[in-house]
Amino acid sequence: MKIKTIPSASNAHHYQLLIKDLLENSLRVNPNHEIVYKDQERLNYYQLYDRIKQLCNMYGVLGLDGGSVVGVIDYDSHRFLMNYFAVPITGNVLHTVNWRLAPEQILYTINHAEDEVLIVHEDFLPVVETFFDRLETVKKIIVIKEKVSKINTTIVIDGFFDELLLEQSTIYEFPEFSEEAIATLFYTTGTTGNPKAVYFSHRQLVLHTMVESSVLSMMNEAFKIKSSDVYLPLTPMFHVHAWGLPYLATTLSLKQVYVGKFEPQSFIDIFRREKPTISHCVPTILNMLLSSPAARDIDLSTWSVLIGGSALSKPLAKRALDRGISVVTGYGMSETCPLLTSSYLSLVTIKNDIESQLDIRTMTGRAALLVDLKIVDEEGREVPKDGKSLGEIIVRAPYLTMGYYKEKEKGEELWQGGYLHTGDIAWINENNDIKIVDRSKDVIKTGGEWMSSLALEEMIGSYQGINDVAVIGVPDVKWGERPFALVVCKEGFTLSEQELKDHMQKFVDQKKINKWAIPDRFVFVEVIPKTSVGKISKKKIREMYASHEI
Amino acid sequence: MKIKTIPSASNAHHYQLLIKDLLENSLRVNPNHEIVYKDQERLNYYQLYDRIKQLCNMYGVLGLDGGSVVGVIDYDSHRFLMNYFAVPITGNVLHTVNWRLAPEQILYTINHAEDEVLIVHEDFLPVVETFFDRLETVKKIIVIKEKVSKINTTIVIDGFFDELLLEQSTIYEFPEFSEEAIATLFYTTGTTGNPKAVYFSHRQLVLHTMVESSVLSMMNEAFKIKSSDVYLPLTPMFHVHAWGLPYLATTLSLKQVYVGKFEPQSFIDIFRREKPTISHCVPTILNMLLSSPAARDIDLSTWSVLIGGSALSKPLAKRALDRGISVVTGYGMSETCPLLTSSYLSLVTIKNDIESQLDIRTMTGRAALLVDLKIVDEEGREVPKDGKSLGEIIVRAPYLTMGYYKEKEKGEELWQGGYLHTGDIAWINENNDIKIVDRSKDVIKTGGEWMSSLALEEMIGSYQGINDVAVIGVPDVKWGERPFALVVCKEGFTLSEQELKDHMQKFVDQKKINKWAIPDRFVFVEVIPKTSVGKISKKKIREMYASHEI
Known part of the structure; x- marks a missing residue:
């Protein structure tokens, strides 16, 4: 079809959307709000702005003049936040290194990304030591030193972060590109x-920041950001831009609190002192906090928590709501920047009692502004909006990865047919509320039917005395696959397989599941294998139990 | 400088920011909210969506297949809102015709824009009749008919809007471009x-919609849009996208109320019935409403009003605040889409008493997210942030006109040096609050000093018995220019020139102005000439009084 364009004046400025523009806004809103790092540092936004300019100059001094990759290995910190800005602002690329990976995998990512400068918190030096001589592209290693004790390492260090940073001028003009x-x-x-x-x-x-701003201000009554909020992330900043919230919090110049290495006790001390009002984390962390004796007597009623990474179960949501925490679900993945959906509580729902809000708060939610989300069957046809027909979520949005770096074929697979394939299986209802029932690879196919491993986990998890549960499908000659459950009991509880089968039978009686959905085997274990970001690792469970006799 | 780009997967979708994406969101938030047109129509968002699809089909039937211009001559209405979406969504261009211009000027704009289809409310047919035979590009005229009486016109009509619209299918796939x-x-x-x-x-x-969303949700404590808001515009929709708010209100699926032809009494009836909570208008309209006897006994305390177009004076702001209306200032111009700044009330200021809020609420405000705003002197140097040094506001933002259509030279002038020149003279303080003191062409240059005509208007206007005032500079051999005032008295008041000179002398005594700032002449008139959008027309005043003896 035809469209009309009109030539620009020769001097007209073709505005580019650049990360510097988000930072500029922070000085216009509440610049006296602080960025807090543990009990070690408090910066207001004028100071943050100056530090970021110093960091830009530091990367110049280190010889980076755009297009180079800087790897950061750090806990959640004000320094990581500075790097979120300074590295891209100077035209370089921020590689947020996942330090929860095995050392060999960390090495792989640094070499594959071609990091030229590594910023390493001293705690991770022993890890870097294991592969230091095999780093292929790194030219400089800058260490973040917090402890007073001398650093003892065989690595050749090119400088200390704070020292180098504070030597720099605060005069720096943000480039346009x-x-x-x-x-x-x-x-x-x-x-x-x-x-x-x-x-x-x-x-x-x-x-992504602007979409998040709209979604988290006007479209969700249960998680609304306002300028008086205090932001404290509880997901690692190496993980999908900490869901983009540090960029948003800085744009709005919210008070921000970074906790460094996460430990429940020190977190609770910080919580008492800094009074965060908005956070985000995986269910495991929320569970850990709610189970912690130290958190028993603190007031959590002004805290809103966005839960993502894995599904928020109703029992966990209920425990949180009972403590006054406003929990909602967010959904996205590394490939999607991440925000795709969030559970949407309308003006009506938000006034309902807790029980009736549980369904909505644990829903995957509604597509965010500008997110074109479809649920399609195996032939690519959209499934009906009936709240039960299952299909894969495919998306378009203005902030999805356009492929996998140096993995052409995998990128093509991700984007087949012009939509990004999430690999998540979900239904959608007439209100456009989406519920993910499983990862496509975790759906259990038994007796010709698809069964959600997550739904089974939720049912099993609702039994008293259960602390954690994982369900996978294991191969079965007769049925194709059969569900198989790993269970962790709460302290002081001893459960039997039969007890759990009887519990599941109730759902069969209520016609919520078919009788072949009851796992044949429940295996009681001490701990369920998790991925580096705290999700249940079904991959590891499959490796451990693939040959399990059932 | 170097930057890094990475090739995309061949099928990866390069997301385009299109107006259809805003509309899509309306069905996900509160789709049961209504769009109300007077007492004639109530549509929920599902119905609006269907109507817009029908309108897209209608433009197809009318032979438009993208790149064509549709002129709309209508009052503020649900139909105008549909055109805000359907015309651009079909790849065509919406020309919002300013019907307040003189007929010959309206004709000029229609021919200059090369409108192919004209949508005309029946009330404007007599105007169109005056130039019908001189329309150069219009192929079809579609009439909006609301009254039952038969239309009596010499114009060849090609159809009636509602009839043609409702004939169309609601099936239409929004194109990508x-x-x-x-x-x-x-x-x-x-x-x-x-x-x-x-x-x-x-x-x-x-x-622009997304910036407005951020600014009006999280950054301004005095004008925060929430999903329960009821939006009612009081600026004509032909004027700078009604400040962009119909796009935002639709994106968020707010309840929207359109009043048609504006009359204070019918507006007040609609106000009582539909209970709007957010509106925007020029000061003249606010003044008219506050002065209207009919509005005396309605509760305005849940109403927030964004004031733009001209400066909001403190006396008017005070009268509004005394009635419980949360008034704030927005600033922008046709060239800027429009939002550039809005007055920013922090969490602290919003708790202060009314008097101390007046300064801030009548301030031009702070630059919006993504707006790069500078105040520069005649040599292009930024003025100090001292709250008094004057300079011209120049801007960059992602939504400024890139020139003037078919007026190359004027576009070059607008964009000289790569910044859009607003022609507004302002100061900025250390909090980044901006205050416009005048249009550069309205500043009065007397005795080698710049003097703000707006400041003089505000001082004169603070005297009791004054209803309206305008000050211009008139040429003077000795001083260069001298201020000259037009004054409209309130009913029942008779003022003398000497009385007003004495009033102004008080500001001289308080050292707020120099003694040569007192106008030599105050002329009492019945009405002050206004532009088509309700601003004081200094151009017309100059034409009338250029040769005035003073």
Whole structure:
């Protein structure tokens, strides 16, 4: 079809969406709000702005003049936040290194991304030591030193972060360049083979921030950000831009709190002192906090928590709501920057009692502004909006990875048919509420029917005395696959397989599941294998139990 | 400098920011909210969506297949809202015709924009009749008929809007095209010569909507949009996209109320019935409403009003605040889509008493997210942030007109040096609050000093018995220029020139102005000439009084 364009005046400025523009806004809103790092540092936004300019100059001094990759290995910190800005602002690319990977995998990602400068918190030096001589592209290693004790390492260190930073001038003019410049890259695991790198441009990150701003201010009554909020992330900042919230919090100049190495007790001390009002984490962390005796007597009633990474179960949501925490679900993945959906509580729902809100709060939610989300069957046809027909979620949005870095074929597979394939199986109802029932590879196919391993986990988990549960499908000659459950009991509880089968029979009686959905075997274990970002690792469970006799 | 880009997967979708994406969101938030037109129509968002699809089909039937211009001559209405979406969504260009212009100027804009289809409310047929035979590009005229009486016109009519619309199918697939496609154009007056056309692309309008969403949700404590808000515009929809709010309100699926032809009494009836909570208008309209006896006994305390177009004076702001209306200032112009700044009330300021809030609420405000705003002196140097040094506001933002349509030289002038020159003279303080003191062409240069005509108007206007006032500079051999005032008295008041000079002398005594700032002449008139959008027309005043003896 035809469209009309009109030539621009020769001097007209073709505005590029750049990360610097988000930072500029922080000085206009509440610049006296603080960025807090543990009990070690408090910066207001004027100071943050100056530090970021110093960091830009530091990367110049280190010889980076755009297009180079900087790897950061750090806990959640004000320094990581500075790097979220300074690295892309200087036209370089931020590689947020996942330090929860095995050392060999970390090495793989650093070499694959071609990091030229590594910023390493001293705690991770022993890990870097194991592969220091095999780093292929790193020219400089800068160490973040927090402890007073002398650093004892065989690595050749090129400087200390704070020292080098504070030597620099605070005068720096943010350069202009194409909004298509790559700003960040990081690695995603969870499938077979090596980690794969996703990457995001300045334009994508600015648009993601603005979409998040709209969604989390006006469209969700249960998680609304306001300028008086205090933001404290509880997901690692190496993981999908900490869901983009540090960019948003900085744009809005919210008070921000970074906890460094996560430990429940120190977190609770910080919580008491800094009074965060908005956070985000995986269910495991929320569970850990709610189970912690130290958290028993603190007031959590002004806290809103966005839960993602894995499904938020109703029992966990209920425990959180009972403590006054406003929990909601967010959904996305490394490939998607991440925000795709969030559970949407309308003006009506938000006034209902807790029980009736549980369904909505644990829902995967509704597609965010600008997210074109479809649920399609195996032939690519959209499934009816009936709240039960299952299909795969495929998406378009202005901030999705455009492939996997140096993995052409895997990128083509991700984007087949012009939509990004999430691999998540879900239904959608007439209100456009989406519920993910499983990862496509975790769906259990038994007796010709699809069964959600997550639904089974939720049912099993609702039994008293259960602390954690994972269900996978194991091969079966007769049925194709059969469900198989790993269970962790709460302290002081001893459960039997028969007890759990009887419990599941109730759901069969209520016609919620078919009788072949009851796992044949329940195996009681001490701990369920998790991925580096705290999700149940079905991959590891399959490796451990693939040959399990059932 | 170098940047890094990474090739995309061959099927990866390069997301374009298109107006259709805003509409899609309306079905996900509160789709049961209604769009109300007077007492004639109530549509929920499902119905609006269907109507827009029908309108898309209608433009297909009328032979438009993209790149054509549709002119709309209508009051604020649900139909105008449908056209805000359907015309650009079909790849065509919406020309919002300013029907307040003189008929010959309206004709000029329609021919200049090359409108192919004209949508005309029946009330404007007599105007169109005056130039019907001189329309050069219009192929079809479609009439909006609301009254039962038969239409009596010499114009050849090609159909009635509602009839044609409702005949169409609701099945229509929104096409994808470049985000650089022009979506809207309209004409700006106020300078010498013919009206000039500004134009905006899909990308620009989507970004404007998102910036407005951020600014009006999280950054301004005095004008925060929430999903329960009821939106009612009080600026004509032909004027700068009604400040972009119909796009935002639709994106968020707010309840929207359109009043048709504006009359204070019918507005008040609608106000009582539909209970709007957010509106925007020029000061004149606010003044009219506050002065209307009919509005005396309605509760306005849940109403927030964004004031723009001209400066909001403190006396008017005070009267509004005394009635419980939360008034704030927004600033922008036709060339800027429009939002550039809004007055920013922090968490602290919002708790202060009314008097101390007046300064901030009448401030031009702080630059919006993504707006790069500078105040520069005549040599292009930024003025100090001292709250008094004057300079011109120049801007970059992702949604500024890239020139004037078919007026190359004027576009070059607008964009000289790569910044859009607003022609507004302002100061900025250390909090980044901006205050416009005048239009550069309205500043009075007397005895070698710049003097703000607006400041003088505010001082004169603070005297009791004054209803309206305008100050211009008139040429003076000795002083260069001298201030000259037009005054409209309130009913029942008779003022003398000496009385007003004595009043102004008080400001001289308080050292707020120099003694030569007192106008030599105060002329008492019945009405002050206004522009088509309700601003004081200093151009007309100058024409009338240029040769005035003083």
